[in-house]
Amino acid sequence: MAQVIKLYEENTDQKQLIKIAKAMRDGALVIYPTDTVYGLGCDITNKAALEKVAHLKGVKLEKANFSFICEDLSNLSDYTAQIDSSTFKLLKRNLPGPYTFVLNGNNNLPSVFKKKKTVGIRVPDNAIATGLVKALGNPIISTSIKDDDEVLEYTTDPSLIEEKWGKLVDIIIDAGYGGNIGSTVIDLTTSEPTLIREGKGSIEL
Template sequence: MAQFIKIFEENPNEKEIDKVVKVLKAGGLIIYPTDTVYGIGCDITNNKAMEKVAQIKGVKLNKANFSFICYDLSNLSDYVKQIDTPTYKILKRYLPGPYTFVLPGNNNLPKSFKNKSTVGIRIPNNNIVRDIVKKLGNPIVSTSIYDEDDLIEYTTDPELIYEKWGNIVDIVIDGGYGDNTPSTVIDLSDGEITILREGKGSIEDFNIS
């Protein structure tokens, strides 16, 4: 069974964060809190781990729409083509927050993403996952454990998440109750603003007609 680790969002315990990072570096899978739904993820530099996540989600890795969780905007230039000032201003204004922004990918994307022209970037407003990413030194690949057919409790209550997923992943982090509304997904990859999914993040400011 997975380790079940309690971490408080207000002041994440460094020892517990180190435990999680060690597992990620060894190719392990973790379930962690965000500012929306709980997510399942791994180190984006570990292809085998990403294949496991894809398998769990029932998709082929090269077809998977995983997003990257970054600590802050300084990670962007590693994986995203140079973006214009208006796009950067949008990112700066809304992140950290409950949004996934689709941006044009560059040639440094991990090999599993080489066939993709875009990448989804998440910077959740949640200290636990951001501290993990900061300590790891690179983003983690992320997909929600959100399931349309599931009972809501199974995706929001960490103990029930552990009960259901504990045999599949290496660590389940209890960061308190999660949300059951996913992030708002906004495509900024071609200079236009396109809402791909309306979720927790408000779209009122984006002047979409």
């Protein structure tokens, strides 16, 4: 069963984040809070863990549309092609925040994603999520926790997350009830920003 670790965003236990980050480096799958919904993530550099996440989502890893959770915009040039100043200003204005911005990828993408031309970047406004990335030292691959319920699209109750995912992942971070609205997804790969999915973030950029 997954280890459940209670953390509070207002006073996050750094020692616990370092411990979780070490487990992720060793291949652990972690469910953690963001500023929108709970996410399922792993270390972007651990291929075995990436394969497990893709398997749980029922998709081929090479075709999976996972987000890259970053601590801040300093990670941007690691995985994305050069962006112009207006795009950078738009990102800086809206991040951290409940957005996933789709950008053109570069040659530094992990080998399993080399065939993908684009990458979804997230910088959540959540101290646990960004603290975990900081402790890990590189982005986290992430995908939202979906719910089978016809009314609720996402699982928001940590006890239900444990019930459903406890045997499938290694660590569950319990930060209380999560949100039930996903991030707003904006495509920035063309001349004008294009709305892909309306979520928690305002579409008035």
